[in-house]
Amino acid sequence: MTSSATTESYRTAVTDLLGLVAYGELTAFERLASDSGLAPTLAGKAQVAGMAAAEFDHFRKVRTRLEEVGAESTAAMAPFVGAVDDFHEHTRPADWLESLVKAYIGDTLTADFYREAARFLDADSRAVVESVLEDMGHGAFVVEHVRAAIAADPKVAGRLALWGRRIMGEALTQAQQIATRRPALAALLAGLLVAPDAPANDDLARVGEMLTRLAEGHGARMASLGLSA
Template identity: 45%
Template sequence: MGTSLDAATSAGQLSAELLGAMAYGELSAFGRLSLDSREAPTLHDRSVLAKIAVGAYGNFALLSDRLWEIGVDPEHAMLPFQRSFDHFHERTKPGDWFESVMKAYVIDTVSSDFYRAVSMFLDSTTQHFVERVASPDQATEVLRVLLNRALADDPRLASRLALWGRRLVGEALTQAQRVGVEHPVLGPALKNTPDARAAVKTLTAELAAKHARRMTGLGLTA
């Protein structure tokens, strides 16, 4: 009885931590993309990034509602992640529009992979919810198209964006490791083992491999 209760408590904590991390990530994305849209070279591109920002806020609202449903104050769930997420974005400020689009693409895809990997150890309802929010969607494809177009228009961007992409994914994977280790409910759950550091190391290797395939698809080296 006690073991079942402990397991249920742990699962509930994992759900709250994961949803809290996702919620703050989406709220941050909304603010970041709204600002980045102002640097767009055309009004069309500006409207495209603004629309993606609105989608991020929509995801934030969905996550907040879900947290209330499971009895967790969204602000309390997000606060433990605020400092590290904000520091990450301070360290990875884009230099121009093209770097902004690359950052949005890399962060969107890598974080989605991370959240879905963690959700596999949750109850089916939460797992399906995370899959719905974190799965690649139209925004991901739009960002990929923007990058492909930019690279086709100016092939000289390839080396710079490849280098920027490598820096971003390095920072993103370090962030994923930090989240897994600093939030002990998340780390061990990844591989159902008490060794959080080993679990997170394995996951980050998987995330890096997926990122490399996406960069190859763009004609860039990861």
């Protein structure tokens, strides 16, 4: 990145990615806090409320990083409100099991997407993004409960498999819209904009290969839930 134009594009891409992550974490907090009310037990309610609290802590970390790079967090999040809100509106869970599958499939798919972009960030921004994507054991809770529900009523599996595929399709639709509307972020995802200290790897940067990896990860998580992809 030698030209001022390229440098400015990279800064825009970093702000975009951090803004997208920040708004994603903020809405995840809101959604999980609401979904905790669907839990049939106090233990489940507490578990999901804990997940919500963790998401808000993640939001604060990303907001701090936005301030460190000279961006105003509200302005950085604003371009992604429509796409993220549309995703949640189109994937509103009807019950407790659907909320669990969405938390597991949707959030981990989003995390994979962020990781793909984070590889091209500067070390400090990359560390922040990766830190908010760490698995804190919530996945195991979801897998246990979904598998138990399927064991109790095998017919549940078909409905939840369709639900998981719907979440995947909607996530890809919104990701494509974001990439179309935010060219600097799209360039970052394609490996065309990278930080000086980011590892260069053109093969991993190809969007087609990235989508393949996202699909493979989705299939593996569906299998772990006992669902067909």
